[in-house]
């Protein structure tokens with residue numbers, strides 16, 4: 001088990017004094033022993049570069065990377081005792097599954113006998129339910145089976161840290177879901193500190209203990225899946241995490257003795273101060289409604305804003321439906337349970353509880369409420 005720390009880590013590609021690319025900018029992340037960290041963000045935000053620096057494949061331009069308090073910046077990749085799993089599996093095509101699994105153990109000077117290696121290979125193969133495939137070559141395996149072998153090769157040495165770079169990117173949607181549950185279970189079982197790169201927020205939400213949301217090389221927020229979803233630090237996190245996208249519109253914020261008054265072109269309402277944790281002085285705000293928090297006003301009393309919406313499309317997803325509509329505040333997406341009988345061109349009233357309304361500073365894009 002390893003406590004992993006990134007302390008003010010920066011990576012600039014090219015000449016830092018000229019116009020180098022700042023891939024990672026002053027990153028501070030602390031990953032406790034056995035924790036599962038997901039690095040989440042759009043393409044080019046610096047996720048892979050961060051992972052490669054942890055693995056020793058890339059040198060930080062500035063800052064320190066520490067394993068259990070010891071700086072490893074100058075420790076070579078092969079001496080860091082980390083195992084990496086990539087999206088392209090990186091299996092040796094001419095070797096059987098058994099040889100692929102045992103390769104790392106055979107290569108290193110670990111004092112293991114051939115029969116001990118064979119036992120360990122079998123143990124890992126059983127854990128991953130690939131015992132029947134031990135004699136097969138990679139070309140005889142499905143994508144999911146290849147990925148299991150790649151995982152097996154990573155865990156067989158019981159490394160200090162697991163690094164995963166989009167390991168499920170090449171699998172179909174159904175297999176991705178199965179495999180991410182398996183990786184999650186496996187990681188909890190072996191308890192090895194892990195860092196996992198993905199641009200898929202749903203994957204991040206289901207697999208992570210904590211998520212580091214990155215944009216342009218900068219950490220936007222570090223928190224549990226619950227925290228980044230329910231208390232996004234800023235507009236970027238709010239928009240990147242959660243599906244469907246948060247509804248947003250511009251408004252002016254006023255204040256009375258016991259409430260904040262939200263006025264936009266299409267909607268005016270009050271948010272009682274009991275729901276607002278801090279003093280807000282900003283006047284220009286962006287208002288956010290999560291689709292999941294909207295519901296039809298006719299079904300429940302609402303103390304929050306209610307607004308008429310013309311239904312454009314109803315997309316059933318299991319027991320709920322995603323309703324796309326047009327309201328005075330603009331295009332609106334709601335995820336509602338009571339959608340039976342709802343059709344295009346219907347007019348419905350949507351509402352939201354005031355405690356679920358998000359407010360962002362229009363200038364800084366920081367979360368206000």
Ligand code: ATP
Nearest residue numbers: 013021022023042043044045046047048049050199
């Ligand atoms: P993706 O999801 O597309 O893989 P990412 O978030 O992993 O993206 P990185 O691969 O870490 O992003 O890249 C971050 C930035 O650094 C990008 O602007 C990229 O073009 C740049 N970059 C990465 N590797 C190099 C390199 N070897 N030389 C120069 N620039 C690089």
